[in-house]
Amino acid sequence: MNDEKYQITIAPKATYIADQSNAQIERYAFAYTITITNTGSVAARLVSRHWIITDANNQVQEVKGEGVVGAHPHLKPGQSFEYTSGSILATPVGTMRGSYQMVAEDGTNFDAPIPEFTLSVPRVLH
Secondary structure (H helix, E strand, O other): OOHHHOOEEEEEEEEEOHHHOEHHHOEEEEEEEEEEEEOOOOOEEEEEEEEEEEEOOOOEEEEEEEOEOOEOOEEOOOOEEEEEEEEEEOOOEEEEEEEEEEEEOOOOEEEEEEEEEEEEOOOOOO
């Protein structure tokens, strides 16, 4: 398999949502925007996702599901798809990482790794 054909670049960006959070009940809300870009040479469709969300207490949530925000984006080489979703943690800091399961136009199944990124309440990390 020529790996360069099957390349997906994922750029995450997270923000804290203060008005949906409540420290007294250990609820910290975050939004994250993901940009998925097909940097390979074969069109591919996102079929499912697998997230690993870890809070500061090392509590791990695994989330698996079809598509993203109700969509199964089909990306030609050079095309991008951006979406925003959210996560709730019991601590002011945590991380997310995972993968998207992709199917290339030629029928090849492959995973697109999502690099780990930090969810953090502003001014908690120095």
